[in-house]
Amino acid sequence: MFSRDPARGVATADAIARETGNPRVESVVGDLSRMSSVREAAAEIVRRAPRLDVLVNDAAATFSDFALTEDGIERTAATNHVGPFLLTGLLLGALRASPAARIVNVASNGHRRTDLDLAAFTRGDDYFVLRAYDRSKLANVLFTVELAERLRGTSVTANCLHPGRIATRIGEKDGMRGVHRIAWRAISCLTGHGPEAGARPVIHLAASDEVAGLSGRYFTGFTALANRPLARIREERMHERASDRGLRRRLWELSEELSGARFPA
Numbered sequence: 001m002f003s004r005d006p007a008r009g010v011a012t013a014d015a016i017a018r019e020t021g022n023p024r025v026e027s028v029v030g031d032l033s034r035m036s037s038v039r040e041a042a043a044e045i046v047r048r049a050p051r052l053d054v055l056v057n058d059a060a061a062t063f064s065d066f067a068l069t070e071d072g073i074e075r076t077a078a079t080n081h082v083g084p085f086l087l088t089g090l091l092l093g094a095l096r097a098s099p100a101a102r103i104v105n106v107a108s109n110g111h112r113r114t115d116l117d118l119a120a121f122t123r124g125d126d127y128f129v130l131r132a133y134d135r136s137k138l139a140n141v142l143f144t145v146e147l148a149e150r151l152r153g154t155s156v157t158a159n160c161l162h163p164g165r166i167a168t169r170i171g172e173k174d175g176m177r178g179v180h181r182i183a184w185r186a187i188s189c190l191t192g193h194g195p196e197a198g199a200r201p202v203i204h205l206a207a208s209d210e211v212a213g214l215s216g217r218y219f220t221g222f223t224a225l226a227n228r229p230l231a232r233i234r235e236e237r238m239h240e241r242a243s244d245r246g247l248r249r250r251l252w253e254l255s256e257e258l259s260g261a262r263f264p265a
């Protein structure tokens, strides 16, 4: 587990260990919005686990107002895309050490609502909270497709998904103003299922034989019946921009530049 809060990370790891009976649940501290922190955390993960079978990039955040991180990256893009890009790249060696490893990127159907303006990763001319979030989720999708292509012929697959509309506190964290918090909460609570329903499609992509060998695909989790935690998963079309190889390459190169790392994948 990768957590930015040491105490909550340890408490959650302990809770999972108790519930599953698996004592080997560990937490590593890191902040995805800070590239130096991602590097330290990745080094610690590789030290503890030189072979990785699954990497789930789930963390994300939203921010009411534009701000640059210490690395000069718009903070939504840094947290939701550039940090996970760097983490994935730094863990590729450990993933390749597995006979069949899977990378699961949690994106969102919101990726369809926007286009990818790469200048917005470092500038705030047209900043709006939802646009920045959707853009970062489109980056997740394009990154997944490009990564899958670059990993073709290796033992590592990469897929992404929309977990469904899930009632969580993502829109109520620091950095979100009152009106945005209220709007996000209203949408999330009125229409969302519980976090367990959101976790199921992620686990399906990470562990099910049904998707073994598939790569570069986009899936959507859905609950068959309202208010039932039975989540299924189906493959869906992604934003047409995902087939734009030139855009995917430009995103990859910008992500390398912003994260300060080049990946041979």
Ligand SMILES: NC(=O)c1ccc[n+]([C@@H]2O[C@H](COP(=O)([O-])OP(=O)(O)OC[C@H]3O[C@@H](n4cnc5c(N)ncnc54)[C@H](OP(=O)(O)O)[C@@H]3O)[C@@H](O)[C@H]2O)c1
Binding pocket: 002, 003, 004, 005, 030, 031, 032, 033, 034, 057, 058, 059, 060, 061, 079, 106, 107, 108, 109, 137, 162, 163, 164, 165, 166, 167, 168, 169, 170, 171, 173, 188, 192
């Ligand atoms: N909820 C939905 O309806 C929905 C719909 C579509 C897609 N998604 C996607 O689902 C994923 C999970 O979101 P969620 O709804 O479960 O939200 P959530 O409950 O807020 O979970 C997001 C997690 O990311 C962590 N995080 C945020 N910033 C971080 C940073 N800088 N470094 C490390 N960790 C950080 C948060 O840590 P803290 O607890 O410390 O804040 C939190 O544990 C996201 O990728 C989101 O885009 C959600």
